[in-house]
Amino acid sequence: MTTTTRPGTTAPNPARRGLRATAKVLPEHARAHNRSLVLGHLFHEGPSSRADIARSTGLTRVTVSDLVAALLGEGLVAELGVRAEGRVGKPATLVGLRSADHHVVTVDLTDDETVHGAVMTLDGEVVTRAHEPSAGTTGPEAVDLVEDVCRRLLDATQQPVVGVGISSPGVIDDAGVVLEAPNRGWFDVPLAARLTDALGLPVHVANDANTRALGEYTFGGADPSTMILTVGQGVGAGLLVDGALVRGRGHAAGEIGHVTVVDDQTAGEDALPCACGRTGCLETVLSAPALRRRVAGLDPQDSDAALASVGRMLGRALAPVVSALNLAEVLLSGPPELLDGPLREAALVTVRSRTMPVIGQDLRLRAATLDEDAALAGAAVLVLSGQLGIT
Amino acid sequence: MTTTTRPGTTAPNPARRGLRATAKVLPEHARAHNRSLVLGHLFHEGPSSRADIARSTGLTRVTVSDLVAALLGEGLVAELGVRAEGRVGKPATLVGLRSADHHVVTVDLTDDETVHGAVMTLDGEVVTRAHEPSAGTTGPEAVDLVEDVCRRLLDATQQPVVGVGISSPGVIDDAGVVLEAPNRGWFDVPLAARLTDALGLPVHVANDANTRALGEYTFGGADPSTMILTVGQGVGAGLLVDGALVRGRGHAAGEIGHVTVVDDQTAGEDALPCACGRTGCLETVLSAPALRRRVAGLDPQDSDAALASVGRMLGRALAPVVSALNLAEVLLSGPPELLDGPLREAALVTVRSRTMPVIGQDLRLRAATLDEDAALAGAAVLVLSGQLGIT
DNA sequence: TCACGTTTGTTAGTAGACCTTCCTTACAAA
DNA sequence: TTTGTAAGGAAGGTCTACTAACAAACGTGA
Structure with a gap:
């Protein structure tokens, strides 16, 4: 096996488990946490001086220098020479994450x-x-x-x-x-x-x-309170609340594809059978195949109306979730030609009309930025x- | 002023802010965190020996002894004599939180x-x-x-x-x-x-x-993934996800009282005007006054049917939230004669019928245990x- | 031009926190 | 009485981050 251990491979970070769960905190955990603070700063802010990092994290320059020295030794960061801008004082030595x-x-x-x-x-x-x-x-x-x-x-x-x-x-x-x-x-x-x-x-x-x-949160600029709906063969959702993933009691959070959205009381629609054995699930109207079937052979105007009607059903399912969690954004990931048009617009209008202004007015409902990757x-x-x- | 500072009044606990937010961790924060671990054990498990606490927290007996000594000094805990049960080894000295x-x-x-x-x-x-x-x-x-x-x-x-x-x-x-x-x-x-x-x-x-x-989580035995619906003059909700409060983007999470549940497509109901200026909000049917108006003058059978119809509307609003968050419990707080009967039963049936089995089957929908306090x-x-x- | 203030980064020393190791005490079971 | 087990404490070591002080390098203004 050619890939047993490699130089620079970092050990698991005890801070992640230690600090959030209800477990003891040892000095080394504190160290790991502060190390993560330095790495996080470099990741989000780009190359910085040790003094910059100290100001940003609240740690002293001495401690930051020590942590940076360790990271230099691990090869995770590198010194990039002095900062070009001419300011008073000793020129800063820039330190950067060796991302590439x-x-x-x-x-x-x-x-x-x-x-x-x-x-x-x-x-x-x-x-x-x-x-x-x-x-x-x-x-x-x-x-x-x-x-x-x-x-x-x-x-x-x-x-x-x-x-x-x-x-x-x-x-x-x-x-x-x-x-x-x-x-x-x-x-x-x-x-x-x-x-x-x-x-x-x-x-x-x-x-x-x-x-x-x-991914959308870290690389796509999504808000810390976001729900991302993925429309493919089925419909799934990932939920980020105050920056943390929602897992839920059986780790089944996000299973919104099988919420009933079409039933007897919904005029003008027939509840279709779903793979889950029930009828009228969101997935029976919003999955990519379902959407394609729905618009197949329709002229553009009828197609838009058909997509908008799905958008309204989606909006009715989203409204309670958006209200309960006070979400900032709902992202739609999937075929843009189906999602990012009348469907999205109708869903947003529906959510706004079914929630109080403080909830719905600031809500953004947009296409995801990262697509297939x-x-x-x-x-x-x-x-x-x-x-x-x-x- | 007679209540400036009192003996035993504890200083703010830096661990709470320091360890979860993205802030530096100092040795004293680690200490405060471990101190909280000891207090938490005593709070939840009752009087224990230092060795018990050490086993439960993962800290060594030496460290626990040190922390307990500090807590004894603060007066927060007290030694309660030796444990009665006869086991091998030196008898344990019980230490207890001085709750009262x-x-x-x-x-x-x-x-x-x-x-x-x-x-x-x-x-x-x-x-x-x-x-x-x-x-x-x-x-x-x-x-x-x-x-x-x-x-x-x-x-x-x-x-x-x-x-x-x-x-x-x-x-x-x-x-x-x-x-x-x-x-x-x-x-x-x-x-x-x-x-x-x-x-x-x-x-x-x-x-x-x-x-x-x-309160329901700590003193009422509620699950870490719980939503509590309070029905009074209005309808509000508090949301606990994986043991943490959901605050949401404008700190307005839980504002579920003004989600539309009655609209043109809902047969047999008229959308009533709401204080928020819209119509058909959950609050227009589920608030205590609304429920009382609804059942006023009805014989028991009709009253039950009327409450059940509100339960069904509630269930329709809850289903997407329960699905998205994979909640373990939904608690109803408010007048039990209105909530804890046909209304609750109908709501549960409705949520179950509108969600996939893995979500709805394990869901508990029950009355809150603590009531007005x-x-x-x-x-x-x-x-x-x-x-x-x-x- | 040159002293001065400013900023950066390092060195040395200190205090806090937890660990490992070893010891004493106290009890039950053989 | 002996043996094994468990609780609790004392001593010493390691790790971490802090404060204090300092050297280097650069503008600024007299």
Whole structure:
């Protein structure tokens, strides 16, 4: 195996678990937290002087110098020479995150037909891609397939790899155990642990709707209170509340695709049967295939009206959620020709008309910015967050 | 002023802000966090030996002994003699939180006519109550009124007071600034800061629906993923997701009372005008006055049917929220004769029929356990959480 | 031109917090 | 009486971040 351990590979960051959960805090955890603060500043603000970082984090220059020295030793940051601008005082030495010199391996299992993977920089730029047909592969074979894709990507880069991030449909717990992913035939599969063992690298696994939300938040400029609706074969949602992912009691948060939106009382619509065994689910009208069927053969005007009627149904389902959570944004991810027009506009009008002004007026309902790579970018964020503490 | 500083009054706990926000972590913050761990264990598990605490928190016995010694010095805990049970080894010395020897002053402003206040123990037991008519009192006078009630309660106890917790309707930010409370005529009033200055004690202020949620969580055994619907003059909701309060983008989370639930497409109902200027809001059918009007003069059978029809409307509004957040529980707080019967049952049936089984089957929809004191208990939790780190 | 203030980054010393290791005390069971 | 187990404390070591002081390097203004 060519990719056991690599120089610069960082150890798991104890701060992430230690500081938010109800667990003890040791000096080393505090250190890791402050280290993450430095990395986070460099990630979001770009190259800065040690003094800049000290002002931003509240730590002293001495402590920042110490932390930066450690990061220089790890190779995660580099000195970039003195700042050009002429100000009074000693010129600042700029320090920058070596984003392009460290890679993250990401895999997206959203597509049933193909496993998509990539080598990415810490900035979320794709360096190399991999595609592997996977139709019909299930159970342990599907795990092996994911492992193969990871290995191929690891072999494709000479840079240190910080970790592996995997974005998968299904119900997945905090530890990266896939509790239930019917498409792959996975039930209680400890995917993260298994791949960590096999690859010798930290592996993080999360639900694809959630990773998309993370990706839009970190790389797409989404608000900390955002819901991202992904429209593909089905309809899923990732939910970010006050900057944190919502997991919910059975780790099944975001399963909004099977909320009833069409029923007897809704005039002019027939409740269609859904794959879940019930009828009138949001998915029966909003999934990409359903939308395509709905507009097939219609002239543009009728097509717009048909999309708007779906938008109104979506709006009726969104209104209570937007109200209860006081969301700032709802993002639509999926075919723009279907979503980013009359459907979106009708949904927004409906939400506004069904919520009080303070809730609906400031709401933004827009297309997602990252498109098909959002899940990969979000998988990278899993690694950035888990290994480096960058959010 | 008789209540400047009292022995045993604890300083603000830096761990609460320092460890969750994106701020530096100093050794003293780690210490405060671990101290909270000890207090939290004693609060939830009752009297324990130092060794028990060490096992539960993961800290060493040495460290726990040190922390307990500090807490003994502060008077927050006391040694309760040796454990009775005969086990091998040296008998354990039990240490317990002195819940009854420390008080919390709480105020609930939910009721427009009367300010309700209480002196409570750390266990949430009410020691003394205070009631002050407040109809028509607004603006600065209303602030003075709250201050007076606090002073009276502080004078009524000889025990050290850990802090003051206030539960108020309106939009309130993390710092205890009342951004908007029309009933009291408060706009951008820094209530917490003002009372902290006036009383010389730490004061915490939060929205009443949110404090109710906290109260039900800490003292009522509610699940960490719970929504509590309060039905009174209006309809409000507090939302707890994964154990944390949801505040939302304008701190207006939980404003579910003005979601449209009755509209042209809903058969057999007329959309009533709402105080918010729109029609068909949840509040127009679910508020206590609306429910009373609805059942007035009906025989029991018709009354049940009328309540069930409101339950169905509630269920339609809840279904998307429950789905999106994968909530474990929805609690109803308000007149049980109206809520805890056909209304609740119909709402649950409706939510279940409109969500996928994995979401709806495990959902509990039940009456809140704390009733009228929930807001006071929640205000106490604000203090416990803010000053002692107990959640 | 040159002293002065400003800003950066480093060195040295200090205080806090937790750990490991070892010890004493106290009890139950053989 | 002996042995094993558990609780609690004392001593010493390590880690972390802070304060204080200082050197280097650069504008600024007399």
